[in-house]
Amino acid sequence: MSNFFTDNNDIQFLFDHFDLAEIAAIQERETPNGTADYLPSDLDDVVDNYRKILEIIGDIAANTLAPSANQVDAEGNTHNASEGTVTLHPLVRQNIDRLTQADMMGFTLPRKYGGLNCPILIYTMATEIIARGDCSFMNLFGLQGIADTIYAFASEEIQDDYLPKFASGEVSGAMVLTEPDAGSDLQAVRLRADEQPDGTWVLNGVKRFITNGCGEVLLVLARSEHDIKDGRGLSLFVCERSPAVKVRCLEKKLGIHGSPTCELTFENTPARLIGERKRGLITYVLALMNGARLGIASQSLGVAEAAYRLARTYANSREQFGAPIERLAPVAELVVEMQVKIEAMRALTYETARVCDLENNTNRLLERNADALSDEEKKVLKQNSRTYKRLNAMLTPMSKYYGAEGCISVATDTIQVLGGSGYIKDYPAERYLRDARITSLYEGTSQLQVVAAIKGITSGVFASYAESFEKKSYSESYSDSELEALKAVLIKNREELQSAIEFVKTQSGAYVELVARQLVDAAMSILIGHYFLGQAEKNDRKKKVAELFITNQTPIIAMKCAQAKQGSMQVLSDYELLAGPVPAA
Numbered sequence: 378m379s380n381f382f383t384d385n386n387d388i389q390f391l392f393d394h395f396d397l398a399e400i401a402a403i404q405e406r407e408t409p410n411g412t413a414d415y416l417p418s419d420l421d422d423v424v425d426n427y428r429k430i431l432e433i434i435g436d437i438a439a440n441t442l443a444p445s446a447n448q449v450d451a452e453g454n455t456h457n458a459s460e461g462t463v464t465l466h467p468l469v470r471q472n473i474d475r476l477t478q479a480d481m482m483g484f485t486l487p488r489k490y491g492g493l494n495c496p497i498l499i500y501t502m503a504t505e506i507i508a509r510g511d512c513s514f515m516n517l518f519g520l521q522g523i524a525d526t527i528y529a530f531a532s533e534e535i536q537d538d539y540l541p542k543f544a545s546g547e548v549s550g551a552m553v554l555t556e557p558d559a560g561s562d563l564q565a566v567r568l569r570a571d572e573q574p575d576g577t578w579v580l581n582g583v584k585r586f587i588t589n590g591c592g593e594v595l596l597v598l599a600r601s602e603h604d605i606k607d608g609r610g611l612s613l614f615v616c617e618r619s620p621a622v623k624v625r626c627l628e629k630k631l632g633i634h635g636s637p638t639c640e641l642t643f644e645n646t647p648a649r650l651i652g653e654r655k656r657g658l659i660t661y662v663l664a665l666m667n668g669a670r671l672g673i674a675s676q677s678l679g680v681a682e683a684a685y686r687l688a689r690t691y692a693n694s695r696e697q698f699g700a701p702i703e704r705l706a707p708v709a710e711l712v713v714e715m716q717v718k719i720e721a722m723r724a725l726t727y728e729t730a731r732v733c734d735l736e737n738n739t740n741r742l743l744e745r746n747a748d749a750l751s752d753e754e755k756k757v758l759k760q761n762s763r764t765y766k767r768l769n770a771m772l773t774p775m776s777k778y779y780g781a782e783g784c785i786s787v788a789t790d791t792i793q794v795l796g797g798s799g800y801i802k803d804y805p806a807e808r809y810l811r812d813a814r815i816t817s818l819y820e821g822t823s824q825l826q827v828v829a830a831i832k833g834i835t836s837g838v839f840a841s842y843a844e845s846f847e848k849k850s851y852s853e854s855y856s857d858s859e860l861e862a863l864k865a866v867l868i869k870n871r872e873e874l875q876s877a878i879e880f881v882k883t884q885s886g887a888y889v890e891l892v893a894r895q896l897v898d899a900a901m902s903i904l905i906g907h908y909f910l911g912q913a914e915k916n917d918r919k920k921k922v923a924e925l926f927i928t929n930q931t932p933i934i935a936m937k938c939a940q941a942k943q944g945s946m947q948v949l950s951d952y953e954l955l956a957g958p959v960p961a962a
Contacts, residue, residue: 381443381506382435385682387720388502390919391727392431394912397424400496400731403738407745411489427499433479434503441475442510449513449635450808454627461623463591463637472514473546483544484521486528490536491544497668497737501675501730505723508679512812513635515679516588519672523550523596526665527615530652535615539594548593552665553641555586561825563598563658564608568643570599578614578650580643586628588819590639593618596665597648598657605655613657614648621646632811667769669820670777671733674726677784677816681722684791684809685715691795691804702794711794715787717926722776722783724908725901729772736765768842771833778826779901781816788813830900831893835882839900843871846907859920860910863927867906870934874899877938888946895937902930 382388401423410416417423445468455464465473476482484500486492495503500521508515524543528536542548559565568582580599584590595616602610616622621644628638652661692703692712702708739762743755750758788810792799799806817823833839847868855861878896881889909923948955 378436379439380432380435381438381509382431382502384435384439385506387723388431388505390912390916391723392428392502394915395498395727395731397427397496397498400498400734400738401427403742404494404496404734407738407741408487408494409489410487410494413488413491416488427495430481430493430495431499431502431506434481434506437472437475437479437481438506438510442472442507442514445472446511446513446635447805447808449511450632451634453634454637456624456627458626461620461625461642463624463627463639465591465637466635469514469517469635472511473517473549476518477546482518482521482546483524483540485525486521486540486544490528490540492540496730496734497671498727498730498734501671501727504672504675505678505682505726508676509683510679511635512676512680512683512809513633515672515676516633516636517549519669519676520550520552520589520592522665522668522672523552523594525668526552526596526613526661527651529664530613530661531615535649535651539615543594549589550594550596551587551589551592551639552662552669553584553587553590553595553597554662554666555584557583557585560586561821563611563662566598566600566611566658568597568599569603570597570601570612570614570648572601578648580614580616580646580648582643583625584641584643586819587639587641588636590641591618591624591637595622595641596651597643598662599648601650601654601657608658609655611657611659611662612654613651613661615651616643616646616648619646631814632808633815666820667733667773670773670826671726671729673816673820674722674729674776674780677780677813678719678722678726680809680813680816681715681719681784681787684788684806684813685719687804687806687809688712688715688791688794691798708794711790713925715790717922718783718787720922721905721909721926722780724905724912725772725779726776728904728908729769729776732765732768732772736762736769739765767833767836767838771830771838771842774821774826774829775897775901775904777820778817778823778830778897781826782823784813784816785810824894827893827897828890830897831889834896834900835878835889839904840871840875840878843867843900843903843907846904846911847871855910855914857914857920860913860923863906863923864910866927866931867903867910870899870903870906870931873935873938874903877941880942880944884944885946887949888944891946891948892941895941899934899937902926902934906930 398420401420449466449468452466454466483492484495488494504519507518524540527539554563556566570578570580572578580597597614598611599614600610601612623642625640625642689712692708693701695702739758743758791806795806798804881892906927909926913920913923
């Protein structure tokens, strides 16, 4: 029996590398348990339970999800047009049932509601493993974030009504945000929410591109203040699947065929307000989307891992000119680049998840333990919370952008390694590429992630964060001279990038956005280099990974900085000339 957790040395290394006991300490302390059947005896028990959970997920991904992925991709789900409903593929339903039987559908919810009370870092690992089994099914598993949003912002009454059902697998959810004329610009949402004389609400309108829109519980962004046209007029609502919500169609997509993407119509649909009016987009959806973006980063990892393993196996077994093709230098280079890229994606994604846990746990301490804290303790926690929030605002779009683009690159290179065999359906390489392509589009395109991440770079968040690795508060230098030399290279890279940042800050806002990608790319490479150095202290192989990554990225960082300092606006000033005329219809 294969297992997608125990066969992945890098995930297991990182599981031990991070201080999970530190995360678990506050997670357990500040989360309600109610009358849960199981309570851990100590922190070692908590961490051991995390490992057992990932082993279960690894088993299900390898032995239930992966074997059915090709068939689900070929056959998809069924739209019942006359009823306005969707019937999931039997194997998709089987996958849901298998996870439900294993009690894996309340991953991050408190035990009070029947959840597993796992931190985001463990959930991120699990999401990667699930996506390796079947990228499309990860969308159903990953929508547990709907329950997290209800737990974070809804009334206790709504929590009690829905969270046990999420944890038991009785219901699945959907985040119902996008409309035909409101994609990335959610401030343009027009779906109406009208309060009734008795204080209840009804929804009317259309939503599009809704992942799992056929789910039983829908979180809907709607305009409750009809005289306010921007994001301040939006509120968040929860409603249930009913005849008042119809699936108008299932989108015919390039990939992720097992994930139903729906167009929905709402006709006087009864709904309940989440939290407060007017905060739907500004507070609640932004939090929901940050979690979703981290989920896409981990989904990207899973697809890339599956694709890489196919390429690595093929390169080892396929013989040409009397030897395996991995003996050919160009193929060997490609395979190594793919593996290092995945480890870089994982380092950034998992570190982002860890920082998310630190922010969430800090806020838990402030909110639920305020009476026991001194004024000085509150002051320190509030400062930490602000620091983590700013850091997450930069790292989350970085991890989504880097993961999605890396995933597409690895899936493309897998087909290249397989040659003609990768282009046909005898191998799943073409499915991996089709599935990978969505990751840079949904939950905000790569371009929007760059625009979001650049704020942390120009505001000084990146510089402070990078300098914390340079200072290494627990040790001013690495004990290994080679690691210390590589750190010196990263310091020089950061200084070069800082020079480019200072130049860019003197330019117009349009110029900042124009060169944002160069600055974000350089910043990510520097941070990942530091992550690899930290890992290399505990693992000799990681020292070689760090050396290769930093050596290869250094000239690229120099190039990115030089591009950013050119000061040319030609792409914008000469756009009509360079882009050419709009093609005739």
